[in-house]
Amino acid sequence: ETGVTQSPTHLIKTRGQQVTLRCSSQSGHNTVSWYQQALGQGPQFIFQYYREEENGRGNFPPRFSGRQVPTYSAELNVNALELDDSALYLCASSESVSGGEETQYFGPGTRLLVL
Amino acid sequence: AQKVTQAQTEISVVEKEDVTLDCVYETRDTTYYLFWYKQPPSGELVFLIRRNSFDEQNEISGRYSWNFQKSTSSFNFTITASQVVDSAVYFCALTRLPGLGGAQKLVFGQGTRLTINP
Numbered sequence: 001e002t003g004v005t006q007s008p009t010h011l012i013k014t015r016g017q018q019v020t021l022r023c024s025s026q027s028g029h030n031t032v033s034w035y036q037q038a039l040g041q042g043p044q045f046i047f048q049y050y051r052e053e054e055n056g057r058g059n060f061p062p063r064f065s066g067r068q069v070p071t072y073s074a075e076l077n078v079n080a081l082e083l084d085d086s087a088l089y090l091c092a093s094s095e096s097v098s099g100g101e102e103t104q105y106f107g108p109g110t111r112l113l114v115l
Numbered sequence: 116a117q118k119v120t121q122a123q124t125e126i127s128v129v130e131k132e133d134v135t136l137d138c139v140y141e142t143r144d145t146t147y148y149l150f151w152y153k154q155p156p157s158g159e160l161v162f163l164i165r166r167n168s169f170d171e172q173n174e175i176s177g178r179y180s181w182n183f184q185k186s187t188s189s190f191n192f193t194i195t196a197s198q199v200v201d202s203a204v205y206f207c208a209l210t211r212l213p214g215l216g217g218a219q220k221l222v223f224g225q226g227t228r229l230t231i232n233p
Contacts, residue, residue, distance in 0.1 A: 033220065042224055043206075045221065045222070048218040048220065058220060090160060092221075103162055106162075
């Protein structure tokens with residue numbers, strides 16, 4: 001058990017809708033990263049938050065947004081859902097020292113299906 | 116750009132056999148971290164090991180061992196005397212060291228699906 005939790009576990013949406021996924025990070029961790037994992041693929045980095053500020057972003061469009069709120073909570077928002085957004089969304093938390101970070105520990109993920 | 120390649124898409128062995136999962140990486144950084152994660156059917160990525168590029172010592176943890184060779188940019192993972200519970204998808208990943216600027220994103224390989232048959 002990593003202490004990282006995500007909700008909901010499963011979600012079904014239709015194209016064009018908006019969705020918010022939630023993550024509760026491990027106690028003491030100040031960095032949250034989000035990854036998208038399509039079926040049969042490795043996880044792809046979406047973005048990272050450090051002390052409530054976006055710390056870096058992968059190759060994802062602006063309709064993917066997020067926030068980190070005290071204490072140890074984070075959200076991933078996706079607007080205007082597309083069919084290709086169907087994937088497992090993974091949250092990872094880590095303890096960052098001076099802006100760097102150590103090992104990322106993952107939650108169980110949210111499986112999103114867009115119809 | 117960083118890249119991780121796991122050429123073995125699927126491996127199937129009989130219980131108690133030894134199995135090695137290959138990982139080859141590319142990076143322009145001189146210092147970096149390498150990781151192995153296990154993903155069981157439940158979906159959660161379970162951390163197995165982190166290796167600093169400074170440290171080329173091989174590591175053994177129970178039935179698991181890791182062979183890091185910087186000269187060939189490889190970080191292979193061996194399971195000795197495999198068990199059915201080892202069945203999962205295994206991912207190799209790479210990230211920059213702290214302090215080099217920017218987010219420390221994990222760059223994952225495509226994964227190797229390991230099936231251990233009784």
